[in-house]
Amino acid sequence: MRMSKTLLASCGFMLASMNGCASDLPPIQPVSHVDLTRFMGSWYVIATIPTRFEKNAYNAVETYTLQSDGNVYTAFRFNNGSFSAPEKKIHSLGIVKANTGNAVWGVQLFWPLRAQYIVAYLSQDYSETIVARDARDYTWIMARTPNVSPHDYVILINKVKALGYDISKIRNVPQQWSNGSDDPVGVK
Structure with a gap:
């Protein structure tokens, strides 16, 4: 028996919603406020518990652009498997939840599914x-530069651990830029 696309999408949405609440740990507390204008721009992914799309990412960069309706256009790009591999791009929409200090979003890759996104630090x-x-399945440590100091890295990893994550699952994301600067070519 074939299921309709609507029924499949509805089932997927319910599973995604349940996954966000599956942990016995308390909900992650977002930061009290995010100035969206300051948060916009490019962020290098330093380390992650990755989704299946980015498990072999190199030079991963997430770029946010504030739209006039208050939502955030996101462009994620990376080389898949090595620095010289072809670049992959994933675009999504961050829908900022009201009354969260702009720290909680629903990220929509395709309608109607939205993944939980909490600015935890x-x-x-x-x-x-x-x-x-909240599910403690994925996390992203990001910075405005492609590398952080070893001291900052340890602090950031400890913050992830304090959130209830299994830090043995964290993958360092290799960053190497051919233009010799901290700015990847073509990323603003």
């Missing part, structure tokens, strides 16, 4: 951030 100068999910 944000440095005062907006140079480092941790994005998390």
Whole structure:
């Protein structure tokens, strides 16, 4: 028996919703406020518990652009498997949830599914951030530069651990830019 696309999408949405609440741990507390204008721009993925799409990512960069309706256009790009591999791009829409200080989003790759996105840590100068999910299945440690100091890296990993994640699943994302600067070619 064939299921309709609508029924399949509905089932997928229910599974995704349940996955976001599957943990016995308390919900992750978002930061109190995110200045969306300051948060926009490019973030290098330093380390992650990756989704299946990015498990072999090199030079991973997430770029946010604030839209006039208050939502956030996201462009994620990376080389899949090595620095010289072809670049892959994934575009999505971050829908900022009301009354969350702009720290909780629903990220929509395709309608009607939205993945939970919580800004769980944000440095005062907006140079480092941790994005998390209540399910503790995925997380992203990101920075405005392709590398962080070893001291900062340990602090960020410990913050992820304190959120209830299994840090043995974290993958460091290799970053190497051929233009010799901290800015990847073509990323603003």
